[in-house]
Amino acid sequence: MTTETSILEGELQARLQPIVERYRGKRGAVIPVLQEIQGVLGYLPRKALIFVATELSIPLAEIYSVVSFYSQFSTVPVGRHRLEVCTGTACYVKGSHQLLEELGEKLNLEPGQVSPDGRLSLATTRCVGACSMAPVLKIGEELYGEFTADKIEQLLGSLARREEADRE
Amino acid sequence: MFSKRRSEEMAPVDTLWEELKHAHIASPAERWILLCGGLPCSSTSCCEVKKATQDELDKHRLSLEIKEIGCIGDCSEGPTIIVYPEGVIYRKLKPDLAREIIREHVKAGNIVERLLRGDPEPREELRRREKMPFYRRQSRLVLRNCEVVKPDIEDYMKHRGYSALAYVLSQMTPEQVIKQVKLSGLRGRGGGGFPTGLKWEHMLGSPGEEKYVICNGDEGDPGAFMDRNLLEGDPHSVLEGMIIAGYATGAGQGFIYVRAEYPLAVRRSMQAIEQARENNLLGEDILQTGFSFDVELRTGAGAFVCGEETALISSLQGSRGDPEPRPPFPVQSGLWNLPTLINNVETLANIPIILLCGADSFAKIGTAGSRGTKVFALAGKVRHTGLVEVPFGTTLREIIYKIGGGIPGDKTFKAAQTGGPSGGCLGEQHLDLPLDYDSLLDIGSMIGSGGLIIMDEDTCMVDIARYYLDFTQDESCGKCTPCRVGTKRLLEILTRITHGEGQEDDLERLEYWGRLIKNTALCGLGRSAANPVLSTLRYFKSEYVAHIRDHYCPAGVCERLNRPRINQEICRACGLCARICEAAAISGSKETGYRIDPALCTACQRCLEECPFEAITGGEKVHA
Ligand SMILES: Cc1cc2nc3c(=O)[nH]c(=O)nc-3n(C[C@H](O)[C@H](O)[C@H](O)COP(=O)(O)O)c2cc1C
Ligand code: FES
Numbered sequence: 084m085t086t087e088t089s090i091l092e093g094e095l096q097a098r099l100q101p102i103v104e105r106y107r108g109k110r111g112a113v114i115p116v117l118q119e120i121q122g123v124l125g126y127l128p129r130k131a132l133i134f135v136a137t138e139l140s141i142p143l144a145e146i147y148s149v150v151s152f153y154s155q156f157s158t159v160p161v162g163r164h165r166l167e168v169c170t171g172t173a174c175y176v177k178g179s180h181q182l183l184e185e186l187g188e189k190l191n192l193e194p195g196q197v198s199p200d201g202r203l204s205l206a207t208t209r210c211v212g213a214c215s216m217a218p219v220l221k222i223g224e225e226l227y228g229e230f231t232a233d234k235i236e237q238l239l240g241s242l243a244r245r246e247e248a249d250r251e
Numbered sequence: 252m253f254s255k256r257r258s259e260e261m262a263p264v265d266t267l268w269e270e271l272k273h274a275h276i277a278s279p280a281e282r283w284i285l286l287c288g289g290l291p292c293s294s295t296s297c298c299e300v301k302k303a304t305q306d307e308l309d310k311h312r313l314s315l316e317i318k319e320i321g322c323i324g325d326c327s328e329g330p331t332i333i334v335y336p337e338g339v340i341y342r343k344l345k346p347d348l349a350r351e352i353i354r355e356h357v358k359a360g361n362i363v364e365r366l367l368r369g370d371p372e373p374r375e376e377l378r379r380r381e382k383m384p385f386y387r388r389q390s391r392l393v394l395r396n397c398e399v400v401k402p403d404i405e406d407y408m409k410h411r412g413y414s415a416l417a418y419v420l421s422q423m424t425p426e427q428v429i430k431q432v433k434l435s436g437l438r439g440r441g442g443g444g445f446p447t448g449l450k451w452e453h454m455l456g457s458p459g460e461e462k463y464v465i466c467n468g469d470e471g472d473p474g475a476f477m478d479r480n481l482l483e484g485d486p487h488s489v490l491e492g493m494i495i496a497g498y499a500t501g502a503g504q505g506f507i508y509v510r511a512e513y514p515l516a517v518r519r520s521m522q523a524i525e526q527a528r529e530n531n532l533l534g535e536d537i538l539q540t541g542f543s544f545d546v547e548l549r550t551g552a553g554a555f556v557c558g559e560e561t562a563l564i565s566s567l568q569g570s571r572g573d574p575e576p577r578p579p580f581p582v583q584s585g586l587w588n589l590p591t592l593i594n595n596v597e598t599l600a601n602i603p604i605i606l607l608c609g610a611d612s613f614a615k616i617g618t619a620g621s622r623g624t625k626v627f628a629l630a631g632k633v634r635h636t637g638l639v640e641v642p643f644g645t646t647l648r649e650i651i652y653k654i655g656g657g658i659p660g661d662k663t664f665k666a667a668q669t670g671g672p673s674g675g676c677l678g679e680q681h682l683d684l685p686l687d688y689d690s691l692l693d694i695g696s697m698i699g700s701g702g703l704i705i706m707d708e709d710t711c712m713v714d715i716a717r718y719y720l721d722f723t724q725d726e727s728c729g730k731c732t733p734c735r736v737g738t739k740r741l742l743e744i745l746t747r748i749t750h751g752e753g754q755e756d757d758l759e760r761l762e763y764w765g766r767l768i769k770n771t772a773l774c775g776l777g778r779s780a781a782n783p784v785l786s787t788l789r790y791f792k793s794e795y796v797a798h799i800r801d802h803y804c805p806a807g808v809c810e811r812l813n814r815p816r817i818n819q820e821i822c823r824a825c826g827l828c829a830r831i832c833e834a835a836a837i838s839g840s841k842e843t844g845y846r847i848d849p850a851l852c853t854a855c856q857r858c859l860e861e862c863p864f865e866a867i868t869g870g871e872k873v874h875a
Contacts, residue, residue: 110587111569114552118511145570152571152728153552155511171473172668172704173630175718209553210473211512212480214628214704215636224514 162204171210179218185232303346307353397484404526415603428499434610436622441595457590462502469558472671475702478596482516486523492599555726574774617643621687631704662707670699673779675786711808712791717745719783734777737768753799803849821866828858
């Protein structure tokens, strides 16, 4: 077993080990493993990539080539709430580029940036398939259709309330 | 569980179609409520509406079934409730309105007229789904279940679900199945339009100790959502088609590849697979016929090129989604170098219909070269957006104006984009063209997967071409030089044109690079990447010329070229603007009216502010 040599400590190890175990021996498992790890950690830190490379006996360079190819993967941390503006055609035709710009101004974030407190990040996404409600803002799995920048305060307010409720 | 019927006993498509169309009003005694649970609705205020509906039912001790189905396709109007048996449709609901409907309609039996929306059609037409133009003019064959049946195996089976599979497994040989699919004339709905039966035949004849079936649910065309909708609303149809494909081609393992952006589709497909396993419709010895087949679900990771079949296979194997040259085709050597059949979600969803209704009946729908129906994802500047299923050969005019209700506001239609980044833009002259695989190829576009984005006068066609090239340039995997470098060159030229820095011979350059990539790129992404440029150049050339020669964007989209314009209908030719213009860009007379020369105008906005009649607009950031 590679457990002793693993570079992950304690808790992280405990969270990632079951994921690789589930896929051990399966062909073509790299992508689902990375997806699940990103699902747990929010992004893919270098440590996690080394862990996967060691556990699945795949060169680290190959893991990196996969990670850099697919836009779903992020090697830098993202905000707890990830605001993504759809850049699909239907949304573009309905002004999503302007929405992105305005949200950036309001939140003081460039696309790809995380707020200093780690709470919010702003990004773009490919079409999420809700084109009939363009332009679309996505936060986690939730979609907000026909979105305009002036609705953002209200939305952030309800996110804050939800966070509070979760804490209780 | 299943009755084994012979093929001559099967209902012909006309009858079956009638039956399917009326399935939801078949039992008038039954009252039930249908709630649209497709992604757009379920992500807005649908949860609240559902909760309110259930609360109100409980309050009045009404024990009705609420069926949460897939998307009914009328997404711009959600959340939606349909009350049966009358089939009355209530749209754009809020929780308190839902409560009122339960009290007034469900309990007291009075249709709540006030809440029937959708003017300007006459009220009578609005009540029932099958009377509304948006639905009435469609032929919902593939989408039939998305409106009536829960995405759940029990409900699916009540609506003939898996009877095509049971029939095939018990009564037909693989060769007979393939013969039916060939006779039906079905062509792939994923974009290429390859005859499905022929592909299956090649696959059956292709030797391999193991064989695979892949359902392509990558749906990368930005602006398309047919496959998402099918996987969310009727995953069992797709699965049934897949199992039949496995049987007909000798495969034992299948994969559904769904893009990561569709979490609900992933969950519903996963659930469908599990339910099918529980019912012995997947796994060993399916329905005790000796046939074994299982399906695994994989999600994409955000790469457009992975919709291309060889790239998809690379991705399933756990690598970067790099495409491979063909031949060998996947049916010869695909996943793990074994014979692999790849079909699109919608293609597979057509299979049970063909086997239920008979290939002859199916082949009666559509045009000579394109049989059956096509689901289009209607979006953009059109009144009713959503999914539209029509026979091949339907015209754009029918889809945009009769079904889609026309262009909103007082705007005029400018273009329809079909086929996404691989397709092209059609103009007004194409409104009456019967749409099918071949007619669209003839005019430099393609039907693609079915994305249909409508653009009005406020859309700049040069900017749209730039938008698509920005997309393909970003999504190009970089493996072959023509695509990697060519898309970059095209994007550079288009960007400078939209910035007002275009050169006289840029149009020739666009043509040159466009043809070069088309003829030399490795995979379909590159070979079709120039289509948005070439088609807009062909049908909207004057817009390119205006950008280059006059430094003017007619739609007022390109910010750096956006100059004020005088609306001649409002202008009273007082001449004030011409007098105050510091750049001397405005000229004219009382008789001829006044015009702004965009080449001289500095967009200082003074005329716009001073005009007493507010006849001058533009010059500020205008967005669609
Ligand atoms: C760049 C590119 C993207 C594609 N994207 C998709 C897609 O998202 N979904 C799909 O079904 N087919 C897509 N295709 C077509 C597939 O390569 C393949 O032809 C298709 O899945 C075969 O299934 P069908 O015969 O049922 O259409 C794409 C092709 C290219 C060149
Ligand atoms: S284009 Fe934005 S959801 Fe499809």
